[in-house]
Amino acid sequence: MCPLSMCAPGERVVIQRIAGGWGVRRRMVDMGFYPGERLVVVNSSGGPVIVDVKGTRVGIGRNMASKIFVTIER
């Protein structure tokens, strides 16, 4: 398990845990992020992490991305 901010572009990951208060997690769920959801890291070059979630591109600030813990699939 590692923070999303450490994943490389092209990697397929599964969300394991989102750190933060109820409000933060709620907000993430509304945007489609919850444990068990699969993401593809599209871009991550030191700036925001851009992921593919449910077919759309969502940018996640580096700070938030370091609080999303994922496992890398293969």
Next chain:
Amino acid sequence: MTTNRIIALAGNPNSGKTTIFNALTGSNQRVGNWPGVTVEKKEGVLRLEGMDYTVVDLPGTYGLSARSIDERVARDFLVRNRPSLVAVILDASNLERNMYLALQIMELGVSNVILVFNMMDVARSRGLDIDVKAMGIFLGLPIIPTIGNRREGIEDLKRVISLYMRGRGDGNDDKLIRKAPFKYRQELEDAIRQVGAMIPKDLAKKYPARWVAIRLMEDDGEYRHIVEGLASGKEILSKVESLRQHIEGILGYDVETAMAEMRYGYINGVVREFVKKKPSVADRLSMSDRIDTVVTNKYLGLPIFFLIMWIAFMLTFDLGGLFSTYIDSFFTFLGNITAVHMRPEWLASFVTDGVIGGVGAVLVFLPNIFMLFLMLSILEESGYMARGAFVMDRLMHAMGLHGKSFIPLVLGFGCNVPAIMATRTLENRKDRIITILVNPLMSCSARLPVYVLFAGALFRAHQGTVIFSIYLLGVILAILLARIFKSMFFKGETTPLVMELPPYHIPEAKGVFLSAWQRSGLFVRKAGTIIFAAVILVWLMASLPAGVGYGSEHSLIGRLGSIMAPVLSPAGFGYWQAAVALFFGILAKEVVVGTLGTLYHTTGSGLSAVIATHFTPLSGYAFMVMTLVYIPCIATIAVIKRETNSWAWAGFAVAYSLVLGWSLAVMIFQVGRMFV
């Protein structure tokens, strides 16, 4: 279900909800505020077969969890006003995300729900083939495919609305059997039923019992709070707690996650069943991704951002300036005619010095302002603006602001009033207040005429760069002050930055021009009203008392200015005209130029010449900085009060900007004098 004549439009941001709203209501619209908050409320009238219905455009949201003002407003409206029909507008090219809100609205269960699959053309171009009919039958509600910006499907939508509002279902009554309404897994459904049964009647009248039960199971603090106040509150909450533990025991993880998973799982199933993906066109997305690799790159992101901004500014001034010359010669020509041929003399003076001098001096800058809004529209439409928020996020975070604050700040270059309203998308109140407070430092288009006039008169060769430096100074000040305010008033955590990034696309010329035109139309209206009034006031005060030379030091305005001028002389522009211009500039910043035009009775190139004799490049620059920073205009002060709901913050904004503006102007002049 209720029966009234209210139809609510709900939907995610970027779903084209407003387009549908416009198509339904045409020009029968009213814009106001939602009660208690300052989120813009749009209402319109839809006339169908002789019946009038009220269509309410709810704020665009991703869910109903009442995390931001927008979400709370949307949920409260649905719960309290119980519209007969909720039309959920969905971006058909992105159903998996958009359906989440639809599902929550169905779950709330206070109204009939229909789905509008908008942007069908985009969905098709992405190779999506949606079996709308079968999906509607499966979900047990009508789905109307539309292409809002081409008005396709609007008539179908109206027909379905009419049928529903007349209580005839969707006209396909035989199919109205809910085939597979959404259900949680059995243990959860049992728990929800048990908790729901415990909800007392008077609360259930306000919020549907099932909804309250669901939210309690999700551990939603707001509903816990509501229930706590009930006589049976303790009992309900302890039941909820034991059920939650029981279910977590079975599932092995927390209930909230499980519930989110089930909702998305259901949506995923529906989408997989009824949407066929042709593997062909992922090109646009991959193209977009490739652009993003460069544009959001750690090292390239910021330079590219500033380069784009710089180009936008150059176009605004150089291209805009070209047209300004024509408008200028027109007003000069007009002024010459009225000055020579109009009688009596006071009327000639009024028209030439007052109206043409004042309003003309401002209107000359219409092309610049149009270009500025055009650039902003292009940045917004192309999808770059959202990326800008991310590129700026690191910088913003370092300065204690949220990346999302960037958008209101950029909008501030157009006009601070809508920009301050745009801070509503910020979920965190302290981020919001800080963004509001520093917003006036983002130099709005009304201040542009002052810079163009002074830079044109004093820095002819480098005017673009000089003006850019003023804008940059505003940005830097905003960032520094945000940092200071944050450490002064607010400390603590910031909210996460998570934003949808729509794929890049080339903006449609028509839409971009229309939007720029409408926004600069506001500027023209302002020139005709508040600026006009201010200019007349200035002219009157410059002509009175009777017998004084027009605009002389002995006129009313001259005396007023002479009192204020000494305060400004350490900044190098201790002229009474400058003092008066700044004073009236508080009404609207364009008035600074208008007042100078009226007082020196000349416009355009004539005015430039006068400026060049009164100001040195150094004192001119100090004056521009003063104009940038000192006191927001009246409209901005009013909107700060409204949005922060406090005169104290509005007063603070006025006070800090005045002190800061004056100090900077003095500092620039005094330090600069040692070198020049």
